[in-house]
Amino acid sequence: MSDAKRIAVLLSGRGSNFESLLKASRNDSLGGDISLVIANRPGAGGLKIAQDAGIETALIDHQRYASREAFDRDLAATIETASPDLVVLAGFMRILTFEFVARFENRLMNIHPSLLPRYPGLNTHQRALDNRDTHAGATVHYVNGELDGGPPVLQARVPIHANDDAETLAARVLQVEHQIYPEAVSWHLSGKLSFRNNLLYKDDNPVPLTGCLWEGDR
Numbered sequence: 001m002s003d004a005k006r007i008a009v010l011l012s013g014r015g016s017n018f019e020s021l022l023k024a025s026r027n028d029s030l031g032g033d034i035s036l037v038i039a040n041r042p043g044a045g046g047l048k049i050a051q052d053a054g055i056e057t058a059l060i061d062h063q064r065y066a067s068r069e070a071f072d073r074d075l076a077a078t079i080e081t082a083s084p085d086l087v088v089l090a091g092f093m094r095i096l097t098f099e100f101v102a103r104f105e106n107r108l109m110n111i112h113p114s115l116l117p118r119y120p121g122l123n124t125h126q127r128a129l130d131n132r133d134t135h136a137g138a139t140v141h142y143v144n145g146e147l148d149g150g151p152p153v154l155q156a157r158v159p160i161h162a163n164d165d166a167e168t169l170a171a172r173v174l175q176v177e178h179q180i181y182p183e184a185v186s187w188h189l190s191g192k193l194s195f196r197n198n199l200l201y202k203d204d205n206p207v208p209l210t211g212c213l214w215e216g217d218r
């Protein structure tokens with residue numbers, strides 16, 4: 001096995017965030033290689049993208065498992081075959097068990113399409129519109145036992161326009177997702193992020209409770 005850092009990606013759907021990570025790894029801005037892509041749904045578009053890119057894939061269909069625990073055990077065992085430095089959730093639509101999260105503690109990241117801690121869970125864009133928020137965004141965070149509740153790493157804000165609906169807003173947010181996920185992953189892989197007394201630091205600075213604020217390409 002080479003010395004390059006290794007990433008395992010878990011996804012359930014179209015895989016555009018995975019694709020943004022793949023692009024970054026191919027142009028050497030990620031600091032690691034995507035070694036394995038695992039999907040829990042046979043039709044996941046992200047699986048095809050991975051196969052076409054020559055990346056090892058696995059399909060672990062949750063519908064074939066009697067319990068969440070049994071699914072997560074197989075998922076963890078498959079992930080371990082790749083010895084990843086980081087496990088990345090990229091639109092992985094399954095709630096993970098506490099045991100799974102504990103096993104990959106501090107090396108499990110997710111991206112969520114809202115300005116956490118606002119709007120954990122589903123339908124984030126419609127909820128932001130219903131509340132007449134002026135801004136929406138996306139947050140990359142480490143995963144802990146709470147739904148979308150782990151420590152934020154990096155957050156990007158976008159304006160909400162008067163004529164937005166959930167679809168137009170989602171598209172605007174997705175554009176920044178594709179920028180901040182590779183950035184946060186590269187921070188992890190290059191050792192910039194660390195936990196001290198349960199608090200997250202980037203280099204020697206405490207990370208704000210909503211994550212570092214993304215200021216665009218520098």
Ligand code: GRF
Nearest residue numbers: 014015016017091111112113
């Ligand atoms: C993204 O909006 C992500 O924030 C959320 O699920 C969606 C996945 O999209 N967790 P894609 O499959 O990466 O295109």
